Amino acid sequence: xxxxxxxxxxxxxxxxxxxxxxxxxxxxxxxxxxxxxxxxxxxxxxxxxxxxxxxxxxxxxxxxxxxxxxxxxxxxxxxxxxxxxxxx
Numbered sequence: 001x002x003x004x005x006x007x008x009x010x011x012x013x014x015x016x017x018x019x020x021x022x023x024x025x026x027x028x029x030x031x032x033x034x035x036x037x038x039x040x041x042x043x044x045x046x047x048x049x050x051x052x053x054x055x056x057x058x059x060x061x062x063x064x065x066x067x068x069x070x071x072x073x074x075x076x077x078x079x080x081x082x083x084x085x086x087x088x
Contacts, residue, residue, distance in 0.1 A: 002031070003051055004042040008070045009078035012036065015063070015080040018085035022061055026053050039066075 009015070018035040019041060023032050028046040035042070041058070045051045055065055062077025064070055 001046075001051075002042065002044045004040050005055060005058065006040050006066045007058055008024050008039065008066060008068075010034070010036060010039040011078075012040075012082060012086075014082040014086035016081070016085065018061060018081040019058065019063060021085070022057055023054055026050060026057060028044065029054060043045060048054070 004035070009042055013024060013036070020032050020035055021030055023041075028050045029043050031044040032038065032041070033042045034040070041054075041063075045054070058064065058076070059068060060077075061081045062074050063081070064074050076087075
């Protein structure tokens with residue numbers, strides 16, 4: 001199945017690199033596509049639980065979905081994730 005998540009704090013290619021790397025670590029997730037302009041992350045999954053794992057992973061690295069609180073902690077995590085993605 002395929003789905004999309006709209007996230008907060010997605011600003012550049014560094015962010016996209018980190019997100020792609022982290023989501024690639026999740027079993028049963030494939031075909032990850034990131035639209036920076038629309039802050040949209042699309043991917044294929046096998047089990048519904050895997051899609052929930054993606055949302056949890058995104059939140060843990062500073063990219064909460066638009067339905068979630070975008071705290072100062074999330075913004076800080078996304079800044080660090082972005083910087084990490086620029087160097088990888």
